[in-house]
Amino acid sequence: MGTVDILLANLFSPIILAFVLGIFASLIRSDLRFPDELYTALSIYLLLAIGLKGGAELSETPFLTFLGPMLATLALGSLTPITSYFVLRRIGALDRINAAAIAAHYGSVSVVTFIAAQAFIDLAGVTGEGFLPALVALLEIPAIIVGLMIAQIGSREAGSWKKALHEVLAGRSIVLLLGGLAIGLVVGKSGLEPVEPFFVNGFQGALTLFLLEMGLVTARRLRDLRKVGLFLVGFGIVMPILHGILGVWVGGLAGLSLGGSAVFGTIVASASYIAAPAAVRIALPEANPTFYLTASLGITFPFNITLGIPLYFTVAQWLA
Amino acid sequence: MGTVDILLANLFSPIILAFVLGIFASLIRSDLRFPDELYTALSIYLLLAIGLKGGAELSETPFLTFLGPMLATLALGSLTPITSYFVLRRIGALDRINAAAIAAHYGSVSVVTFIAAQAFIDLAGVTGEGFLPALVALLEIPAIIVGLMIAQIGSREAGSWKKALHEVLAGRSIVLLLGGLAIGLVVGKSGLEPVEPFFVNGFQGALTLFLLEMGLVTARRLRDLRKVGLFLVGFGIVMPILHGILGVWVGGLAGLSLGGSAVFGTIVASASYIAAPAAVRIALPEANPTFYLTASLGITFPFNITLGIPLYFTVAQWLA
Amino acid sequence: MGTVDILLANLFSPIILAFVLGIFASLIRSDLRFPDELYTALSIYLLLAIGLKGGAELSETPFLTFLGPMLATLALGSLTPITSYFVLRRIGALDRINAAAIAAHYGSVSVVTFIAAQAFIDLAGVTGEGFLPALVALLEIPAIIVGLMIAQIGSREAGSWKKALHEVLAGRSIVLLLGGLAIGLVVGKSGLEPVEPFFVNGFQGALTLFLLEMGLVTARRLRDLRKVGLFLVGFGIVMPILHGILGVWVGGLAGLSLGGSAVFGTIVASASYIAAPAAVRIALPEANPTFYLTASLGITFPFNITLGIPLYFTVAQWLA
Amino acid sequence: MSTITLQLVTIIAERVLKDQLIDEVRTLGATGYTLTDVEGEGSRGVRASEWEKRNVKLEVIVSDDVAEAITEHVSARYFEHYAVILYSHPIEVVRGSKYR
Amino acid sequence: MSTITLQLVTIIAERVLKDQLIDEVRTLGATGYTLTDVEGEGSRGVRASEWEKRNVKLEVIVSDDVAEAITEHVSARYFEHYAVILYSHPIEVVRGSKYR
Amino acid sequence: MSTITLQLVTIIAERVLKDQLIDEVRTLGATGYTLTDVEGEGSRGVRASEWEKRNVKLEVIVSDDVAEAITEHVSARYFEHYAVILYSHPIEVVRGSKYR
Numbered sequence A, B, C: 001m002g003t004v005d006i007l008l009a010n011l012f013s014p015i016i017l018a019f020v021l022g023i024f025a026s027l028i029r030s031d032l033r034f035p036d037e038l039y040t041a042l043s044i045y046l047l048l049a050i051g052l053k054g055g056a057e058l059s060e061t062p063f064l065t066f067l068g069p070m071l072a073t074l075a076l077g078s079l080t081p082i083t084s085y086f087v088l089r090r091i092g093a094l095d096r097i098n099a100a101a102i103a104a105h106y107g108s109v110s111v112v113t114f115i116a117a118q119a120f121i122d123l124a125g126v127t128g129e130g131f132l133p134a135l136v137a138l139l140e141i142p143a144i145i146v147g148l149m150i151a152q153i154g155s156r157e158a159g160s161w162k163k164a165l166h167e168v169l170a171g172r173s174i175v176l177l178l179g180g181l182a183i184g185l186v187v188g189k190s191g192l193e194p195v196e197p198f199f200v201n202g203f204q205g206a207l208t209l210f211l212l213e214m215g216l217v218t219a220r221r222l223r224d225l226r227k228v229g230l231f232l233v234g235f236g237i238v239m240p241i242l243h244g245i246l247g248v249w250v251g252g253l254a255g256l257s258l259g260g261s262a263v264f265g266t267i268v269a270s271a272s273y274i275a276a277p278a279a280v281r282i283a284l285p286e287a288n289p290t291f292y293l294t295a296s297l298g299i300t301f302p303f304n305i306t307l308g309i310p311l312y313f314t315v316a317q318w319l320a
Numbered sequence D, E, F: 001m002s003t004i005t006l007q008l009v010t011i012i013a014e015r016v017l018k019d020q021l022i023d024e025v026r027t028l029g030a031t032g033y034t035l036t037d038v039e040g041e042g043s044r045g046v047r048a049s050e051w052e053k054r055n056v057k058l059e060v061i062v063s064d065d066v067a068e069a070i071t072e073h074v075s076a077r078y079f080e081h082y083a084v085i086l087y088s089h090p091i092e093v094v095r096g097s098k099y100r
């Protein structure tokens, strides 16, 4: 597939169009709203499903191949908040606290972006390593720690670290991803068969519904674009591109396949908007949520799922 | 299939029996209740699914065949509230406001009745045109406008027109139906494949669950039957029969297939109980909700899904 | 399959592992929580699905084979609360009211345990009679009546009997099980086909999600283990074993197949934690909920689904 | 705007009591009620449901006499064995005749 | 801790009115609001929704003047045709300047 | 019926603070609490969640002293950076000893 085909295949997939429909519905002030409980139910389902599938595939992968990607994940998870921080301070001239808060988000990861990347490579007929969900879980944490540490240096009034960390480590996305992975690993591919119609076949459809809701939510954020200024808009697009290319390249070095490094690039490029905000809100209450949420959810998320993923995939094709 | 077979096939289908179970559970005062959120989730799913499926089929239909049915829809959507209004005023001797309010409901459309009709012709092994969901969306609106206009003539105290109209146009049923249709149209049948297990295969089952809830809701309305009087009960059965036959006939003239005109007759016969009540409540607060809700939801809805649909189908067979 | 294989097959199935994951998540104080509405939605789905499937199979079973098992159910449903009561009074030295309250729970039945047993024999490649769900509904009630009667004898202050009974008879589990059974019976296997992807294929997956939530709920109960004392912990394990073996044996005598008597033994062994608590709370307010809920939900439920079911199945193999 | 003073009586109770509490306050003279799903913890703790928001808050606007009658009744019937609390305070209501 | 006394105005209304009620109380001077989903029954009964928790409770903390204006407005506009009730009572608020 | 007067302290806060607020009011002397999911807008606006009903309402029935302590604590700790409001008013409670 050529680059343009890849791009169009992504843009014209049901999940991206559903996302666009959500934004559109919000713009025309439709009363379409997802109940909170439906959002929660869908996210529990998606996280567990992605874990189960990964685990079952992992059960047939030699464990050693996991080591390289694991180290790569930890390295990039510690590096990307620092690169983000310096760009935000030097070029964006943000204050220390807000820069650190945003850095924590860009180092961490958006699970939905990961899922969209998985769905994309599936469409493209390529597969990724079974342990990719484990990398997502691994990537979620260090950046938040590094971000909070940066903020702490030189600040007396320490927020509640322990609570913030627990919020992330025992947060439901980690528990469901790793839990699903463990179950899939234990029962293996054959053991997963009875639940396949539910967790595997239904997956893309449920994801479509979920992205409709993400569109509704993102649109609310778009209204704050003016408040965050042009620099942050640019940051929300350029930073993921740089991190994404870096991720694809490092992923390839660490031994990941074509699909695997495209997905890996995507998660490195993605910015958290669930785990990081909750942790940062507790540990850095002085940071302004409008900045970090609008950047990660209002700019980077839509950029990544529409243009970013096809881009990282193309880069992976070049480097392969 | 003979008429009786058709009738029995409908009455003994899981979806109708689930509806009956819902009514029964309510009569014995069971604590079975659907959470509001489940109702909302199911209706989002059903509307989007019906749109997607219709859109994908539409992508393979020449567009010109759509013109006749479209005009037929707009014509009947403007006519049926007027016929309803005159019957309600002349024969039922209702006051202007309540007659106009009920007329708006009977001109508009019940999406669930439409879905049940689709499911019915599927069972009967017949298919309908892919653009039928678009007709539903088109039919939902004019009747409400006409109904409100009738009420307005000669009344000084104008309700909030703009709000009422926006309520309908940007209402979630229109957005999801048309949005789904657009997505289906863009991605086509092959693009829909990944989400088929979720949106297509699961459809009938989800509909069964939904009709169980509709039974619970309808039963609550049945308790108000006494309050609305015998005329309205008769109106709730005879009016849909007349409109339904008219719809089947006009649908045939406009070029719809057997299945298509049966479904078209059904939607013309059906009465709104979601969009219209919300709009009428805002624009015509003096109208009594007990009248319009009990008639449309307590009488016409159960009549249509049990006896009406097989009847309109039989009429369509005769006329074909 | 040998006993150990059976045990491992059960312990390493996705549904049991999901249950364990739920307990684990609760222990590490994860914020993973199911919205109440998701719990309700899943339980409506599971109950209706199990009824539909049973009904469709029942439609091909000669009715007379149902008589023996029916009588066996009524007999054991009246006997097991009495055996429980005497053990609780004589050996446990509990007061009359609390003993009667707990006895009502152990005579009655846990539908989820039943569903887990069905899933287990499916895995083991064995089938059970189609009318088993009907037996569950039948078993739910007499024990609660007997339990309340025991409490009543010699107590002046009668609780609200009528309300308590209605709570059980018109409770949603009975209505959905029997309603589903009736629908399945009427439409038969072929009539169920359109809803099969939803209600049959999706079943095991939905059950997995449900047991994840059951793990979260059970874990909360485990914290009360200390409060109930060692006797009740032992009772919660030994009583089901005895009742389970009795059930398997009587089920076999009544003409049930291997799979059928294993499942029958399981339901006799199981203790109610939904219908019985609600009824007992109303009719016997003086009884301490910590006792009956912790025993049935915190001890007997996890015991049955992990070790109990394979045990009853093994006993059924011996006796077959 | 002429208003009158009535009592807002609030009952927070375990969910299993919902229907009978509504029946009872109506019998004692409440012309309406408002229900909210709530969660909570108090001195008694456990109750007979692990699911569904565990408590309901039942609010009724009533005259002083009815408020007293409801208070007496709920105290006598439920306080010993159930997780129930009750409190009240005066409010200003428009069109007070509605609540008689 | 220095507190000031303000009014807590509570409106319980059928759900269809939610958005316009919020707009209106803001226009009349409320600086914020809190919404709760509730169920309820009163003297009027039926309304235009069979689904969704049928009522909303809208609470606003306002000065006496604004409270009066909201009360007048809601009474005049909604009481005749809609299922709406309104009541208020004084509360002690910290940092009262926030609500002006 | 003998009742005593206590304070009903209401805290409306962004959801992320739920658990620590509960811990803190208990530490300061509340014997129980009631939680309601609410939505709302105020002067501060944005907070760290796009999902879940965004606010919680935490109600505690306490003595005057405890009410004061809670008010002081919440003002000092949360008012600057978080979306939190607090207000209180007296209520009549049956069996007041329960709340000590």
Ligand SMILES: Nc1ncnc2c1ncn2[C@@H]1O[C@H](COP(=O)(O)O)[C@@H](O)[C@H]1O
Residues within 6 Å of the ligand: D012, D013, D039, D040, D041, D042, D043, D044, D045, D055, D082, D083, D084, D085, F030, F031, F032, F033, F034, F035, F059, F060, F061, F062, F099
């Ligand atoms: N001090 C309190 N403040 C607020 N709500 C309370 C308090 N004590 C009890 N409650 C509520 O009343 C319910 C029953 O309390 P209890 O009977 O003490 O278990 C609790 O679940 C709470 O919702």
Ligand SMILES: Nc1ncnc2c1ncn2[C@@H]1O[C@H](COP(=O)(O)O)[C@@H](O)[C@H]1O
Residues within 6 Å of the ligand: D030, D031, D032, D033, D034, D035, D059, D060, D061, D062, D099, E012, E013, E039, E040, E041, E042, E043, E044, E045, E055, E082, E083, E084, E085
């Ligand atoms: N006496 C009352 N006490 C508490 N809430 C009431 C009362 N009367 C009415 N309500 C609430 O106000 C809503 C509208 O009342 P109504 O206009 O009388 O139908 C009801 O649905 C209840 O939620």
Ligand SMILES: Nc1ncnc2c1ncn2[C@@H]1O[C@H](COP(=O)(O)O)[C@@H](O)[C@H]1O
Residues within 6 Å of the ligand: E030, E031, E032, E033, E034, E035, E059, E060, E061, E062, E099, F012, F013, F039, F040, F041, F042, F043, F044, F045, F055, F082, F083, F084, F085
């Ligand atoms: N004037 C008000 N009346 C009622 N509730 C308010 C008011 N102001 C704020 N709130 C509530 O308190 C929350 C936090 O307010 P704020 O800190 O001003 O953003 C809001 O989301 C509302 O739920």
Ligand code: NA
Residues within 6 Å of the ligand: A080, A105, A106, A107, A108, A109, A267, A268, A269, A270, A271, A272
């Ligand atoms: Na990242």
Ligand code: NA
Residues within 6 Å of the ligand: B080, B105, B106, B107, B108, B109, B267, B268, B269, B270, B271, B272
């Ligand atoms: Na119509």
Ligand code: NA
Residues within 6 Å of the ligand: C080, C105, C106, C107, C108, C109, C110, C267, C268, C269, C270, C271, C272
């Ligand atoms: Na039992």
